[in-house]
Amino acid sequence: GGGAYGAAKAGGAFDLVRFVQQPQVLARIVSAVFALIVFACLVGDGYMSRPEDPRLFCVFNHNEDACRYGIGIGVLAFLACIFFFMVDVYFPQISNTNDRKYLVLADLGFSGVWTFLWFIGFCFLTNQWSWSQPEDVYIGADSARAAITFSFFSIFSWVSELCPTW
Numbered sequence: 561g562g563g564a565y566g567a568a569k570a571g572g573a574f575d576l577v578r579f580v581q582q583p584q585v586l587a588r589i590v591s592a593v594f595a596l597i598v599f600a601c602l603v604g605d606g607y608m609s610r611p612e613d614p615r616l617f618c619v620f621n622h623n624e625d626a627c628r629y630g631i632g633i634g635v636l637a638f639l640a641c642i643f644f645f646m647v648d649v650y651f652p653q654i655s656n657t658n659d660r661k662y663l664v665l666a667d668l669g670f671s672g673v674w675t676f677l678w679f680i681g682f683c684f685l686t687n688q689w690s691w692s693q694p695e696d697v698y699i700g701a702d703s704a705r706a707a708i709t710f711s712f713f714s715i716f717s718w719v720s721e722l723c724p725t726w
Contacts (some may be wrong), residue, residue, distance in 0.1 A: 561705035574652070584721060585648055591717040597710045598681075602627050608696065618631040619700045620688035627652030630685055630707055632678050637714070640670060678718055682711040704719035 579585060606627045607616040620626035645669055654660050685708045697704065 570678040574649075579649070582648070583723075585645070587717055587720040588641050588645050591714065591721065592638055593719045594714045594717055595609055595634045595637035595641065598707045598714065599638065601703040601707040601710070602630045602634065605700035606630070608698075608700055610696075619692060619694075619697045619704050620661070620685060621691040621693075622696070623688050626685055626688040629681055630711065633674070633681050637674055637678075637718075640643070640674065640707065644670070668722060671718050675715055675722065678711055678714040682708065682715060685711055 564715055606619055608619050609616050618624050618627035647663055647667070651660070651663065654663070685704075689708060692704075
């Protein structure tokens with residue numbers, strides 16, 4: 561067999577094509593792209609101002625927490641994807657089964673928590689968007705809808721990371 565957490569395969573040569581074709585690596589790349597889209601939409605067009613008032617406000621019903629939450633989970637999800645992507649690269653070189661076990665459990669735990677946080681984010685952004693006044697959102701509407709949409713897609717991309725094939 562493959563040993564505990566694939567430990568019997570440790571120390572093999574790195575094959576980039578085979579690595580990129582792994583389901584967890586593809587899911588991680590998709591999750592990173594979705595997180596980047598949510599973050600970029602909220603940072604780029606998530607804040608507006610009125611001509612008579614130069615102060616910025618969040619397009620999601622003037623609720624700063626909605627924009628902060630989306631930006632926060634987007635940035636942290638992107639950074640986590642980079643971290644776990646690097647773990648995926650070095651994982652075959654780790655021969656200690658305890659280290660491998662803890663990395664797999666950390667990945668599973670983080671993916672589970674982030675699936676839940678994306679669900680909360682989708683619900684929160686959708687709720688605040690439904691209460692937003694159309695006259696307050698004349699430029700950032702498409703970005704707000706994109707942030708909501710990719711928050712929804714992120715739920716499924718992080719769920720797919722809950723099934724590691726290491």
